[in-house]
Structure formats: structure tokens, C-alpha cells
Amino acid sequence: MKDLAENSGQPPGAAPNAPPAIELRGISKAFGPVQANKDISLKVAKGAIHGIIGENGAGKSTLMSILYGFYKADRGEILINGKPTEIPDSQAAIAAGIGMVFQHFKLVENFTVLENVVLGAEEGALLRPTLAKARKHLTEIAEEYEMNVDPDALIEEIGVGQQQRVEILKSLYRHADILILDEPTGVLTPAEADHLFRILRGLRDEGKTIILITHKLREIMEVTDTVSVMRRGEMTATVKTAETSPEQLAELMVGRKVLLRVDKKPAQPGKTILKVEDLRVVDDDKVERLKGVSFEVRAGEILGIAGVSGNGQSELLEVLGGMMPATGRVEINGEAIDLTGKHSDGRSRRKRGIAHVPEDRQAEGLIMDFAAWENVAFGYQWDPAYNKGWLMDNAGIREDTAGKMERFDVRPPHAHLAAKSFSGGNQQKIVLAREIERNPDLLLVGQPTRGVDIGAIEFIHQRIIELRDAGKAILLVSVELDEIMGMSDRIAVMFDGRIMGERLPGETNEGELGLLMAGVTSGEGKA
Amino acid sequence: MDFSTLIQILDSTMRLATPLLLACLAGLFSERSGIFDIGLEAKMLISAFFSAAVAYDTGSVWLGLLAGIAASMVFAAIHGVASITFRGNQLISGVALNFLASGMTVLIAQNWFQQGGRTPSLLGKARFEPLTLPFADALSDVPVLGPIYSELLSGHSILVYVALLAVPATYWVLYRTRFGLRLRAVGENPAAVDTAGVSVIGLRYAAVAIAGLLCGIAGAYLATGLQAGFVKDMTAGRGYIALAALIFAKWRPWYALSACLLFGLLQALALRTDVVEAIFPFRMPVQLLDSLPYILTVVILAGFVGKAIPPRAGGQPYVKER
Numbered sequence: 001m002k003d004l005a006e007n008s009g010q011p012p013g014a015a016p017n018a019p020p021a022i023e024l025r026g027i028s029k030a031f032g033p034v035q036a037n038k039d040i041s042l043k044v045a046k047g048a049i050h051g052i053i054g055e056n057g058a059g060k061s062t063l064m065s066i067l068y069g070f071y072k073a074d075r076g077e078i079l080i081n082g083k084p085t086e087i088p089d090s091q092a093a094i095a096a097g098i099g100m101v102f103q104h105f106k107l108v109e110n111f112t113v114l115e116n117v118v119l120g121a122e123e124g125a126l127l128r129p130t131l132a133k134a135r136k137h138l139t140e141i142a143e144e145y146e147m148n149v150d151p152d153a154l155i156e157e158i159g160v161g162q163q164q165r166v167e168i169l170k171s172l173y174r175h176a177d178i179l180i181l182d183e184p185t186g187v188l189t190p191a192e193a194d195h196l197f198r199i200l201r202g203l204r205d206e207g208k209t210i211i212l213i214t215h216k217l218r219e220i221m222e223v224t225d226t227v228s229v230m231r232r233g234e235m236t237a238t239v240k241t242a243e244t245s246p247e248q249l250a251e252l253m254v255g256r257k258v259l260l261r262v263d264k265k266p267a268q269p270g271k272t273i274l275k276v277e278d279l280r281v282v283d284d285d286k287v288e289r290l291k292g293v294s295f296e297v298r299a300g301e302i303l304g305i306a307g308v309s310g311n312g313q314s315e316l317l318e319v320l321g322g323m324m325p326a327t328g329r330v331e332i333n334g335e336a337i338d339l340t341g342k343h344s345d346g347r348s349r350r351k352r353g354i355a356h357v358p359e360d361r362q363a364e365g366l367i368m369d370f371a372a373w374e375n376v377a378f379g380y381q382w383d384p385a386y387n388k389g390w391l392m393d394n395a396g397i398r399e400d401t402a403g404k405m406e407r408f409d410v411r412p413p414h415a416h417l418a419a420k421s422f423s424g425g426n427q428q429k430i431v432l433a434r435e436i437e438r439n440p441d442l443l444l445v446g447q448p449t450r451g452v453d454i455g456a457i458e459f460i461h462q463r464i465i466e467l468r469d470a471g472k473a474i475l476l477v478s479v480e481l482d483e484i485m486g487m488s489d490r491i492a493v494m495f496d497g498r499i500m501g502e503r504l505p506g507e508t509n510e511g512e513l514g515l516l517m518a519g520v521t522s523g524e525g526k527a
Numbered sequence: 528m529d530f531s532t533l534i535q536i537l538d539s540t541m542r543l544a545t546p547l548l549l550a551c552l553a554g555l556f557s558e559r560s561g562i563f564d565i566g567l568e569a570k571m572l573i574s575a576f577f578s579a580a581v582a583y584d585t586g587s588v589w590l591g592l593l594a595g596i597a598a599s600m601v602f603a604a605i606h607g608v609a610s611i612t613f614r615g616n617q618l619i620s621g622v623a624l625n626f627l628a629s630g631m632t633v634l635i636a637q638n639w640f641q642q643g644g645r646t647p648s649l650l651g652k653a654r655f656e657p658l659t660l661p662f663a664d665a666l667s668d669v670p671v672l673g674p675i676y677s678e679l680l681s682g683h684s685i686l687v688y689v690a691l692l693a694v695p696a697t698y699w700v701l702y703r704t705r706f707g708l709r710l711r712a713v714g715e716n717p718a719a720v721d722t723a724g725v726s727v728i729g730l731r732y733a734a735v736a737i738a739g740l741l742c743g744i745a746g747a748y749l750a751t752g753l754q755a756g757f758v759k760d761m762t763a764g765r766g767y768i769a770l771a772a773l774i775f776a777k778w779r780p781w782y783a784l785s786a787c788l789l790f791g792l793l794q795a796l797a798l799r800t801d802v803v804e805a806i807f808p809f810r811m812p813v814q815l816l817d818s819l820p821y822i823l824t825v826v827i828l829a830g831f832v833g834k835a836i837p838p839r840a841g842g843q844p845y846v847k848e849r
Contacts, residue, residue, distance in 0.1 A: 094724045106718045106722040108712045108715045109716065111711075115708060119708060119709065119712050119719065120724050121723065125705050127703050
């Protein structure tokens with residue numbers, strides 16, 4: 001703590017003669033037979049934004065958990081501002097001036113912002129004086145870094161962007177000089193992410209050191225000063241961001257050349273497969289989620305639905321997948337399907353040739369505690385090929401699953417493993433294999449690459465394109481604008497339960513789509 | 528029903544509500560920290576036995592109380608080790624303790640006193656005597672307020688007043704102190720507490736220990752205040768009624784007081800069939816009165832009277848996760 005106080009007087013930005021804010025020497029950590037971190041050394045200069053990039057399971061989070069006292073390294077040394085520091089628990093990390101913003105926020109939902117900030121850093125046994133003092137301090141920090149949040153708002157009532165700010169404020173309130181952010185933009189809209197980056201730059205200019213863990217190349221290029229790449233538990237490179245390129249980083253991450261652009265032929269649209277007219281949904285809280293949505297998807301094309309999450313895309317997928325009743329008209333291959341929910345469900349939709357890869361694969365796509373082969377049978381358990389008389393043909397399903405896992409490059413290819421023991425990308429491949437290999441007329445696919453490694457993203461995109469080229473219709477919902485731009489043959493933008501407009505990917509850009517996503521039609525936008 | 532009958536029934540309500548209230552607050556501390564405690568019954572029962580046994584042997588009710596609290600806290604510690612340290616299933620641990628207490632008390636009582644699994648009757652200093660509040664006698668002739676003060680409020684054992692004071696004390700601890708903030712947080716999101724550098728395990732043990740203390744007092748009151756000695760299974764489901772009251776109270780201290788008084792009133796009425804017959808035009812079965820606390824709890828749980836949202840992390844052992 002003493003060193004930090006001395007150093008904080010230095011000018012903002014990198015200080016050339018100061019010891020690195022963080023130095024790791026030969027950190028190793030194994031979980032049983034799995035070597036999560038192998039002999040990792042790293043120096044992060046004070047007053048820099050340092051990115052750590054790598055695929056899921058590369059060991060980034062383990063490394064940061066060691067730095068925050070969640071795990072103890074088997075070997076190696078941590079130096080904070082040049083001083084060897086033991087970090088056996090979170091308390092020691094906080095005392096060393098380290099703050100961490102986890103991917104899943106660690107906030108008490110029914111507490112106020114102020115209570116969350118104070119929790120664990122109270123100044124006395126009684127709350128009232130503590131809270132009064134903290135309120136003043138919090139307001140000062142919030143103003144200094146332009147992070148306005150209402151101290152009396154309940155966490156459950158504010159948006160994720162604000163919640164993330166509370167997490168950052170929590171660290172600053174504890175006088176953190178080193179801030180670690182784990183996949184901070186996963187839950188944010190593009191605008192919120194931009195705001196976060198502005199805050200991070202502001203913190204850096206005040207002399208704070210920031211470590212940003214992400215698997216998104218664009219963010220690394222946009223906001224970091226230096227970047228380290230991790231692969232299979234090892235630190236493969238540390239470079240200055242200005243001296244590298246996304247292609248080079250991707251190659252370092254995956255260990256081979258990766259196509260960052262989706263490679264596809266022009267679409268050859270055929271007859272209309274899906275026709276949606278004036279679709280309306282009112283949810284349990286009597287809020288209208290879909291306010292008259294109409295569109296068509298033809299055979300051999302991908303219609304991409306762009307939009308900030310929560311603007312009705314999820315409901316659209318759920319209605320079409322048979323998980324939610326609606327009003328309006330939906331035709332598949334020219335025949336209307338029942339939307340009341342009385343005679344329709346996921347099974348009847350599947351029999352009509354609709355396959356559904358849900359947005360939340362862990363909640364809706366898979367049962368995490370069940371084996372891969374059981375998950376492959378779900379939704380198609382009625383299939384005669386999976387049954388022998390009155391009984392399920394378990395051996396047959398296992399064999400079928402093994403084939404699917406091989407064709408979709410699921411690693412490890414063990415059908416008996418529980419779904420939860422696969423990485424995010426491999427879980428998604430299991431769901432995709434189940435749905436795509438049914439050869440559906442229409443594939444509904446939501447957030448196909450959320451939380452998925454770069455290598456797997458490439459594979460998943462190729463499989464969806466292959467299905468399109470086989471003359472199937474695909475409805476793609478994604479909050480990743482890059483994905484929408486790269487994959488779609490037509491783009492529809494949703495805002496507040498309506499389709500704001502349709503664009504062709506070649507004739508639009510992220511700026512225009514971003515405005516539509518914010519509810520601004522192009523006429524107003526140009527004015 | 529005349530005024531003095533009403534006072535009598537309310538007086539008995541106070542006495543019957545006391546063990547419920549103490550157990551309910553015990554459950555409140557435990558569950559607010561995220562540890563479900565179905566073993567309130569066990570802790571009360573073991574305390575009832577040891578307080579009666581020690582009070583009889585030593586002739587001092589205070590030593591009895593201490594023994595009861597100690598026994599209850601040993602049971603609380605077992606529940607803590609099983610559910611906090613070893614991350615076992617909290618419901619199973621609680622049920623196991625209930626069975627253990629039910630069998631163990633009778634067995635030890637039989638071995639110790641040879642009176643058919645009960646302790647001998649407690650007399651004199653081995654029981655909590657009623658306290659007379661100041662001026663109770665002088666004011667008893669004042670109309671209406673006099674009897675309310677001298678008969679309803681005065682004349683209870685000290686543990687009744689302890690239970691009543693425990694309500695504002697619980698409220699104060701929970702909402703006005705650092706410990707309370709952390710306790711409420713650990714029952715909602717232990718990861719938030721952990722990453723803030725506070726020990727989840729320490730907080731939960733503290734909460735479970737407080738629950739042990741309160742259940743110990745409740746059990747001692749049953750055997751040495753409400754009644755004069757221990758008999759087999761004398762808690763008679765009070766631990767479960769206290770849990771029902773806790774849900775009814777939505778895990779809040781003042782609501783807990785109202786819920787326990789209401790359930791105490793139902794128990795008092797069940798003892799006075801003559802009054803029940805006078806109030807209701809039809810024959811009201813006593814069993815219905817006994818089961819009313821549970822019925823009301825189901826009504827609450829079904830969401831007819833507002834929502835009862837339990838602490839979010841309740842029942843789940845805490846495992847560190849990134």
C-alpha cells in the first residue's frame with residue numbers, strides 16, 4: 001500500500017522508470033491433471049491498459065483468479081509495484097490495491113447501490129454513519145470519473161451497464177489502483193461498451209492500471225496499449241497493440257490461420273419458407289413485446305435480425321419455436337401454424353420442419369447435468385430411429401451421437417460426458433449438430449456464437465452457411481453486429497418490438513444499423 | 528365472552544407465542560444467512576430436556592437455562608459443520624437432528640431419572656417464576672387498562688420479556704449494523720460477500736450460533752417456564768410452526784412478532800374449547816385450529832397475500848466460483 005501511495009503522485013500515463021504495476025514470475029497452476037497455467041510471466045506497466053486475449057479455457061480467468069486470491073498458484077511469484085506480494089485471499093488482493101470486475105457481477109440484487117459499494121468495506125460497526133460517509137465519497141468518485149449512478153437505486157432495478165459501473169465504483173471505493181475486468185462487454189450494447197471504454201481511458205489517464213480480459217479482438221485493438229495472448233495455459237506473446245493486427249492476434253490465439261471474415265457465395269433465394277404477418281405478443285406482465293412484426297425468409301437465404309437485446313428478438317424466436325403463444329399469422333411452406341399455444345409446442349414445430357437453436361443454450365438448449373447423448377435425443381425422442389418398441393434405444397442414440405460429435409468436431413468426442421463438462425463452443429456444437437442434422441426447412445438460431453471461441457465461431461458459421469447453400473431458410477438472431485453483417489443475406493433491425501427496417505449487408509454500415517438499433521430511422525438520423 | 532376471558536386468552540397467547548417467537552427469530556437469523564434450518568424443533572427439544580434435567584439436579588433454573596443453551600448450540604454446531612463446512616444438504620441435516628433429538632432426549636431421560644422418559648416435576652427455584660411488573664397490583668383496579676397491565680403484561684416469566692425484546696434487537700442488528708448488512712448479503716449473494724473480502728463461512732457460523740442461542744432459550748422456556756419439567760416430544764411441532772411463521776412474516780422481525788402472536792392465539796384458542804364454542808355458531812374442531820398456521824402459510828406461499836420471497840441463496844452451500 002505504501003508503494004502505491006508514492007507512485008500515485010506520478011503523471012498520468014505510463015511511467016518509464018517505475019517498476020511494473022504487476023509482475024508475474026513463473027506462475028503455474030494445475031487442477032488435477034489439467035495444467036491451467038504453465039510458467040506464466042507477465043509485466044504490466046503502471047498507467048497502461050493491458051489486454052489479455054485467448055480462447056475460452058486458455059487460462060486467462062484462472063490467472064486473474066490467482067491475482068485476486070481466489071486460487072493459490074502452485075508455483076511462481078507475484079510482484080505488485082516491484083514488491084513481492086502474497087495474495088492468499090480476496091482481502092489481501094484488496095489490500096494490495098487490486099480490484100476485480102467479474103464477468104458475472106457479484107452484487108446483492110435487493111440492496112441499494114450504496115449498500116453494495118460499502119459491503120465489506122464498512123468503516124464502523126454501525127451502518128448509519130458508515131453509509132453517510134460512503135455516500136459523500138461515492139459521489140466524489142462518481143463525478144471524478146463520470147460514472148453517474150443513483151446511490152439509492154436498487155441493483156435489480158438498474159440496467160447491466162449501470163450494474164457494471166457499480167462494480168467499478170466498488171473497486172475504486174476500496175482505493176484500487178489496479179483494475180481487472182473479465183469479459184466486461186459480454187452483456188453490454190455497443191453504446192454501453194463505448195462508454196465503458198471511455199471510463200477505462202479516463203481511469204488510465206488518472207494513473208490506474210487496467211487489465212482487460214476478453215476474447216473479442218476488436219476491443220483489444222480499440223482500447224488497449226499492450227496485449228498478451230494466452231493459449232492452452234501458456235502466455236504465447238506480449239506485444240504493443242499498435243504494432244499488431246487482429247489477424248496476427250487471432251493466429252496467436254488459435255495457433256493457426258483463422259478466417260475473420262465469413263467466406264460465402266452469393267445467396268440464391270428460392271421460394272418463401274417462412275412468412276410472418278403482424279405478429280404480436282403480450283407477456284405475463286402485460287407488456288407488449290412484439291408490436292406487429294412482419295417479414296419473410298426464403299429458401300437458401302439467411303435473414304439476420306439485429307438489435308440490442310431485449311427489443312423483442314427473444315420473444316420472436318420463442319414464438320416461432322413454439323415456446324410462447326402469440327397473435328398474428330405465421331406460415332411455414334405456405335401452411336399456417338397454430339400460435340395459440342394450445343395445439344402447438346416445440347415438438348409439433350419440429351415435425352413441421354422447424355429446428356430451433358435457442359439463444360440460451362444452457363437454459364433452453366441443453367440439460368447441463370445430462371449426458372451429451374441424452375441431450376442429442378431431446379426434442380426428437382419420439383423418432384422411431386431412437387426407439388425400440390416401447391423402450392428407448394439408448395445404444396443406438398449413443399452411436400448416433402458419436403457420429404454427430406465427430407462430424408461437428410465436438411471435443412472431447414465422448415457421448416457419455418455431461419453437457420456441463422464441455423466448453424461453451426462445444427456445447428453449442430452439440431445443439432447445432434442435433435438441429436442441423438435433422439435437415440430442417442427452417443433453422444431458427446439465436447446468438448449462435450455467444451461465449452464461443454474464435455476457432456469454434458468459424459466452424460459454426462461455416463455449418464450455418466452450408467445449410468443455407470443446401471437451400472434451407474435461416475433466421476439468425478444476434479446482438480453481435482459483426483456476425484449479423486458477415487452472415488446475413490438480408491438484415492432486419494428490431495427496436496421496441498418492431499422491425500425498424502430492412503437493409504442489404506452490402507449497402508449499409510455499422511453506423512446506420514446502430515442508429516436503427518437505437519430506434520432512429522435513417523431520415524431522422526441524417527437530419 | 529366477557530372481558531376477563533378475553534384477557535385470559537390473550538395472556539395465554541403471550542405465553543404460547545414466546546417459544547414460537549424465539550424459534551422464529553432463530554430461524555430468521557439462520558435463513559437470512561442462507562442456511563435453512565428445519566431443525567429448530569431439535570434444538571428446542573434438546574434444550575428443553577437439558578434445561579429441565581440440570582435445573583432439577585442443581586435446583587437452579589439459571590444453570591438449567593445455560594445447560595439448555597449449550598445443548599442447543601451443540602446441535603447448531605452440528606448443523607453448521609454438516610451444511611457449511613461439508614456443504615451437505617441443509618434439509619437432510621435438519622431432519623436428522625430432529626430425529627436425533629426426539630430419540631435421544633427420551634433415552635437419556637429414562638437412563639437418568641427412570642420416570643418413563645421424563646424429568647421429575649420442577650419446583651421452586653428450579654422454575655422461572657412469574658415477574659410482577661412495577662405498580663401491577665396498584666393499577667389492577669383501573670378499569671380496562673388496569674387488567675391489561677397487571678394481568679396481560681405483568682406476571683410472565685422473564686423469558687417472555689426476553690423474547691419480546693429480541694424483536695427490536697433483531698431488527699436493529701439486521702438493519703442498523705455492519706454485521707446485519709453482511710448477514711443479509713450472505714443470504715442473498717454469498718459471492719458478493721466473498722469477493723468483498725468477508726468470510727462467508729464465518730458469517731454463516733455466526734448466524735447458526737445465534738439461532739442455537741435463541742432456540743436454547745425457547746426450549747428452556749418450554750420446560751422451565753411454560754411447563755414444569757420435560758416430557759417426551761414436548762415441543763410438539765413448535766419448530767415447524769415457527770418456520771411457518773417465518774414464511775408468514777416474510778423473513779422480517781416485526782412481521783415475525785405479529786405472525787407468532789397470531790399463531791399463539793390460535794394455540795390458546797385450541798386450549799379453550801368452551802370459548803371456541805361460544806364464538807363460533809357451529810362446532811369448530813380443535814384440530815382445525817391447530818392446523819390453521821400451516822393452512823395460512825400455504826395461502827401466503829401461494830401468493831394470495833403478497834409475495835413471500837425467501838433469501839435467494841437459501842439452502843445452497845457456497846462454492847467459490849469465478
